[in-house]
Amino acid sequence: MAELRLVGLTKRFGSFTAVDDLNLCVGDGELLALLGPSGCGKTTTLRCISGFELPDEGDVFFGDKQVTLLPPEQRNIGMVFQNYALFPHMTVYENIAFGLRLRRCTKAEIHRRVCEVLERVGLSGAGERYPRQLSGGQQQRVALARALVISPSLLLLDEPLANLDAKLREEMRFYIRSLQKNVGITAVYVTHDQAEAMVLADRVAVMFAGKLAQIGPPAEVYRHPATPEVAQFIGLANFLTGSVQEILESGCKVMTSVGLVECAESRGLGVGEKVLLTVRPEAISLHRHSARVALPGQNIIRGVIKESAFLGNTVDYWVEVGDGLLVRVQGSPIDILGLGTEVDLSFSPSSSWLIPAEH
Numbered sequence: 364m365a366e367l368r369l370v371g372l373t374k375r376f377g378s379f380t381a382v383d384d385l386n387l388c389v390g391d392g393e394l395l396a397l398l399g400p401s402g403c404g405k406t407t408t409l410r411c412i413s414g415f416e417l418p419d420e421g422d423v424f425f426g427d428k429q430v431t432l433l434p435p436e437q438r439n440i441g442m443v444f445q446n447y448a449l450f451p452h453m454t455v456y457e458n459i460a461f462g463l464r465l466r467r468c469t470k471a472e473i474h475r476r477v478c479e480v481l482e483r484v485g486l487s488g489a490g491e492r493y494p495r496q497l498s499g500g501q502q503q504r505v506a507l508a509r510a511l512v513i514s515p516s517l518l519l520l521d522e523p524l525a526n527l528d529a530k531l532r533e534e535m536r537f538y539i540r541s542l543q544k545n546v547g548i549t550a551v552y553v554t555h556d557q558a559e560a561m562v563l564a565d566r567v568a569v570m571f572a573g574k575l576a577q578i579g580p581p582a583e584v585y586r587h588p589a590t591p592e593v594a595q596f597i598g599l600a601n602f603l604t605g606s607v608q609e610i611l612e613s614g615c616k617v618m619t620s621v622g623l624v625e626c627a628e629s630r631g632l633g634v635g636e637k638v639l640l641t642v643r644p645e646a647i648s649l650h651r652h653s654a655r656v657a658l659p660g661q662n663i664i665r666g667v668i669k670e671s672a673f674l675g676n677t678v679d680y681w682v683e684v685g686d687g688l689l690v691r692v693q694g695s696p697i698d699i700l701g702l703g704t705e706v707d708l709s710f711s712p713s714s715s716w717l718i719p720a721e722h
């Protein structure tokens with residue numbers, strides 16, 4: 364098994380920089396999700412790792428071995444794509460055996476390894492079937508088996524679930540995660556689906572415009588996004604612009620356009636510094652406005668419901684909190700509040716965080 368390292372990886376197409384000085388390391392047996400919007404350079408990064416694209420600058424290391432200029436077939440990589448890329452005229456068995464034949468394995472060795480991997484992906488009885496006789500999920504499991512049968516040092520997956528329906532996609536997330544952990548293989552998983560990245564990955568690397576914006580475990584990136592772009596891309600976020608008014612023992616007070624708000628962190632910021640106080644919709648509680656409301660220790664902001672959307676398990680509200688500023692909040696579907704209702708929004712200092720405003 365190998366650790367993967369990208370050092371200053373840069374790839375240009377003409378004057379356009381698709382991957383811009385990317386530095387990251389994927390640990391032995393780790394699954395790293397490369398997450399970002401369409402066109403941010405995820406696939407190009409994967410192609411540089413696999414050798415189908417040569418970087419203009421920087422290096423790719425597998426363990427201590429520099430493989431930057433090595434052709435793909437000498438990198439011992441297993442790859443899985445969105446469109447499965449199975450050979451339609453070959454049986455499942457033959458599809459999986461293909462890579463082993465290229466490696467000139469003996470017939471007995473091929474049989475043993477194909478049977479073993481078919482069992483691993485739960486398709487033991489399907490060897491004689493053709494891809495067209497399988498469901499999308501089964502075809503993707505064949506593609507995984509074909510990638511794994513060669514005992515690769517690294518598994519690269521490029522949006523492997525994008526062609527599946529929502530329910531199957533959810534099932535397959537858990538399936539791929541447990542398969543990757545059981546095999547113990549180092550993996551890079553490209554997706555633009557944040558839920559997929561959160562479920563599957565040990566760590567998530569978020570990319571924008573060819574650059575790495577943040578890398579960390581899913582919960583950390585979700586709870587403490589480094590930039591407004593990351594906060595918006597992974598989940599939903601409300602921003603209140605303001606400046607630090609007072610540093611407390613445990614956090615700070617920020618003067619915003621809707622009043623003084625307390626935050627449980629201060630990130631080494633000083634008084635007067637401009638910040639974006641950030642809070643997720645699900646961290647905010649919504650109550651009908653009452654002059655007698657008592658919520659000690661909570662930030663309270665008054666507002667009026669301007670828009671709502673019933674989503675079944677929750678109701679999304681857009682609440683105007685002053686001067687056209689809308690805050691997004693999630694409320695209970697049991698007691699739905701009408702447009703124009705005056706409300707108090709409350710959230711605890713520990714459920715908000717600060718992003719320096721220059722980002």
Ligand code: ATP
Binds near residue numbers: 381399401404405407
């Ligand atoms: P998606 O999620 O849509 O696949 P991505 O994040 O994987 O997007 P890439 O496919 O890596 O993005 O592409 C990054 C940028 O580089 C895009 O703007 C794309 O148009 C450009 N690009 C990719 N390959 C080439 C190429 N061979 N020639 C010119 N431009 C390219």
